Amino acid sequence: MKKKSRFKRLIKYIIFILLIAGTVYGLNYFFESREAVTYTPPITPVTVIKATQGNIDKGIKLSTHIEADSMIPVVPFVSGTIEEYNIKDSQKVEKDEILAVIDRDAYYQQMLQAKAGYLAYESAYKRVKELNSLGAATDQDLDTVTAQRDAAKAQLELANLQLSYTEVKAPIAGTIIKAPQAVGDIASNQAPIAVIADLDNLVVNVSVPEKYYRAINSNIENLRFSVSSNNSTSSATLISIAPFIDPTTKTFNIKLKIDEPSLFTIGMYAKAEIIYESKNDIKVLPQSIRKSDGSLYIVENEVAKHITFVPEIENDSFFQVPLGYEDAFFIDEGHNDVLDGEKVNIKEM
Structure with a gap:
């Protein structure tokens, strides 16, 4: 019985081994007989x-703002109450046009006093000069009265000048961009009566990084400039290039005059373009x-x-x-x- 049982187990092992061998053979045959598939990547379109x-055109664009080439605060040379104020914002004025009148009474009285003093010394001078010609007055007397007369004359001229300053006049022709005073205000040299700008001559000051200094200065004859703001663009003309680099900002200044100033106004944000090299x-x-x-x-x-x-x-x-x-x-x-x-x-x- 034991021999028969061992024989049966042996038969089972042989069958199991044959099944495994058959499976391995079958798989090997399957993979070897398959047609090889290779991957071909798509061609990139x-x-x-x-x-x-x-x-x-090679250049740079830099931010700036529009300025007037001449923008002058009109400061009175004498103080007093403003009696007439003839201006307002945006008003055009001519050179020497009267902008305001300051109370002139005190300055008029000062002028009359100086005039009286001058006339008195002028009369004394004439008398002493006549006496000196007759030998009745010394040269020293004549020199003294002459100096007194000249000093009185200078006082009169100063008084007349101060009286004229009560009429505050425009130093240039232009446009009033600030009119901060009014009739009744106290005028003084601490505050301007007005600010006048020449809107026909607008400029921009551009701070250019120092790395462009050589490129710009070596091509001055071929430089081209333009200024743009609010969809408006104008060519510009070079006024000056600073001959030094600001050590604090590492920039140098270029000042440009806008060729078509009517397209812009003072204070506008703008872009300035500087073309320093071109190939056509x-x-x-x-x-x-x-x-x-x-x-x-x-x-x-x-x-x-x-x-x-x-x-x-x-x-x-x-x-x-x-x-x-x-x-x-x-x-x-x-x-x-x-x-x-x-x-x-x-x-x-």
């Missing part, structure tokens, strides 16, 4: 462009086709080729095509999805 003929009639491409590191791709025989370079001239919108690639096809759409040497599919535009 791209669009290409060619360089076009164009111009590139060259092959250009848009900056949008470049990668973040500045490189780009061309297509040769349907294969992408990676190019690195430094443009001879560029601005925010365009760059000059590298030498030798004037007729190349540059990848536009898809330039961030390809690799060097990868086959590409050029889409129709």
